[in-house]
Amino acid sequence: MSLENISSNRSFGGWHKQYTHTSRTVHCNMRFAIFLPPQASESNRVPVLYWLSGLTCSDENFMQKAGAHRVAAELGIAIVAPDTSPRGDNIPDDPEGAYDFGIGAGFYLNATEAPWNRFYHMYDYVVKELPAVIEAHFPVSDVKAISGHSMGGHGALTIALKNSDDYRSVSAFSPIVNPAAVPWGEKAFTNYLGEDRQTWLEYDSCALIKKAEKHLPMLIDQGDGDQFLHEQLKPGNLLQAAEEVGYPLELRMQEGYDHSYYFISSFIEDHLRFHGEHLK
Numbered sequence: 712m713s714l715e716n717i718s719s720n721r722s723f724g725g726w727h728k729q730y731t732h733t734s735r736t737v738h739c740n741m742r743f744a745i746f747l748p749p750q751a752s753e754s755n756r757v758p759v760l761y762w763l764s765g766l767t768c769s770d771e772n773f774m775q776k777a778g779a780h781r782v783a784a785e786l787g788i789a790i791v792a793p794d795t796s797p798r799g800d801n802i803p804d805d806p807e808g809a810y811d812f813g814i815g816a817g818f819y820l821n822a823t824e825a826p827w828n829r830f831y832h833m834y835d836y837v838v839k840e841l842p843a844v845i846e847a848h849f850p851v852s853d854v855k856a857i858s859g860h861s862m863g864g865h866g867a868l869t870i871a872l873k874n875s876d877d878y879r880s881v882s883a884f885s886p887i888v889n890p891a892a893v894p895w896g897e898k899a900f901t902n903y904l905g906e907d908r909q910t911w912l913e914y915d916s917c918a919l920i921k922k923a924e925k926h927l928p929m930l931i932d933q934g935d936g937d938q939f940l941h942e943q944l945k946p947g948n949l950l951q952a953a954e955e956v957g958y959p960l961e962l963r964m965q966e967g968y969d970h971s972y973y974f975i976s977s978f979i980e981d982h983l984r985f986h987g988e989h990l991k
């Protein structure tokens with residue numbers, strides 16, 4: 712497995728780098744970004760926070776806008792940000808070019824419906840292929856946490872709930888917690904997974920949290936001025952499901968904050984310190 716380095720920038724004593732590689736899971740060239748803190752070396756392999764971005768994003772939005780490098784450098788945590796879908800001229804996309812489905816909107820699932828099922832396997836990419844690539848090529852350990860925003864918050868929560876032995880902690884900003892019951896999720900799941908709504912529950916945090924055998928530390932921040940809050944995000948649904956089964960979820964409603972990276976950059980330090988405690 713070869714990686715091509717396409718950018719390197721010094722940042723807070725560490726490095727921000729971008730790579731491409733040929734993915735055997737999503738059958739195309741994939742790009743990811745990694746922040747390596749100054750502590751990372753072959754004799755000191757550091758833990759990794761995986762960050763999953765939201766609709767329309769690539770590996771770049773979080774690294775450029777979240778302002779996470781200073782605290783990650785202090786705590787000695789690497790951050791890996793994959794793309795949000797397969798991408799390229801041969802990748803099927805929303806027929807109308809809509810932002811909420813297809814390229815830039817992989818929803819971190821394994822599609823079962825043609826033509827999406829050949830490429831759109833972002834669940835397996837994030838859970839299996841990407842960590843193997845990262846651990847083989849960089850001075851990191853296999854100690855992991857996961858976080859994300861909006862569609863990426865949905866990805867982080869569902870992946871952590873389904874693979875609770877693989878991650879120490881999970882957090883999210885403005886996550887889509889109940890995709891099986893909101894317009895963004897209904898559109899994506901109908902296309903990627905088909906009409907049988909029962910199969911959708913495999914990727915719905917509100918359903919998964921009720922079956923979780925192991926309870927991971929879970930932190931969610933949500934702005935109450937978020938334009939998508941009431942129609943698409945509905946964090947109260949997850950809080951209610953968590954309370955039903957005694958899952959210790961900390962949901963913080965943040966007054967006046969919207970859906971943007973201004974919100975993420977305001978609270979990313981709290982998330983990094985939260986993960987830092989559990990990654991020790």
Ligand SMILES: N[C@@H](CCC(=O)N[C@@H](CS)C(=O)NCC(=O)O)C(=O)O
Pocket residue numbers: 764765766767768772776810860861862970971972
């Ligand atoms: N383009 C959509 C919204 C897309 C959106 O808000 N994307 C969020 C994630 S769900 C994002 O992070 N966008 C990229 C950015 O702000 O850098 C719209 O105009 O309604």
